[in-house]
Amino acid sequence: MGDAVRLVRSDALSDVAEYAYAAAVEPGARLIFLAGACPLQPDGSTAAVGDYAGQAASCVENLAEALRAAGATIADVVSTRVLVASTRQADLVAAWEVVRDAFGDHDVPSTLMGVTVLGYDDQLVEIEAVAAVVD
Numbered sequence: 214m215g216d217a218v219r220l221v222r223s224d225a226l227s228d229v230a231e232y233a234y235a236a237a238v239e240p241g242a243r244l245i246f247l248a249g250a251c252p253l254q255p256d257g258s259t260a261a262v263g264d265y266a267g268q269a270a271s272c273v274e275n276l277a278e279a280l281r282a283a284g285a286t287i288a289d290v291v292s293t294r295v296l297v298a299s300t301r302q303a304d305l306v307a308a309w310e311v312v313r314d315a316f317g318d319h320d321v322p323s324t325l326m327g328v329t330v331l332g333y334d335d336q337l338v339e340i341e342a343v344a345a346v347v348d
Contacts, residue, residue: 217242217345218291220321231313232320236291242345245283249296249339250276251332259335265297265304268338269311276340285344287316293323294341298331308338 220233238244252260252271261267280286295312297305309325331339 217347218289218321220319231309232323234322236322238291238345239347242347244291245280245285245289245344245346247276247279247283247342247344249341250279251336251339253333259333262335263337265299265307265337266311268336269295269308269340270315272338272340273312273315276342280342280344283344284348285346288319289344289346290316290319290321291343291345292321295323295325296328296331296339296341297325298329298337299327301327304337312340 217239219237219239221235221237222233226234250272252268253275254260254271259268260271277287280289293312293316295305295308297308299305305325305327312323313320331337
């Protein structure tokens with residue numbers, strides 16, 4: 214885990230959730246607000262058309278690259294919001310499992326939500342994130 218992020222847990226809350234319920238940013242940290250990571254390939258086309266898990270994996274890769282460009286890693290993420298263009302819980306879970314696995318032990322507070330539509334042709338998944346680093 215990054216030096217600037219402290220995950221917060223509570224025994225009073227359900228342990229069913231696969232993420233921490235809160236995260237605290239240590240004093241002196243620089244916050245990084247990332248645009249939603251989309252499943253776009255370098256040529257601008259949408260990756261893994263029709264595949265929720267495949268698009269989630271592409272989003273995670275693009276998120277990791279945006280973090281790298283900002284001087285951070287997935288271990289520096291404070292929170293995420295995973296948007297899935299579907300009304301089916303199974304589709305949300307398929308995307309979530311990829312994101313959860315990518316974050317591993319750094320199980321940051323996250324919101325998973327179904328939405329009507331996302332911004333690019335054939336886009337099914339988008340991941341927003343906030344990170345914090347100590348320079």
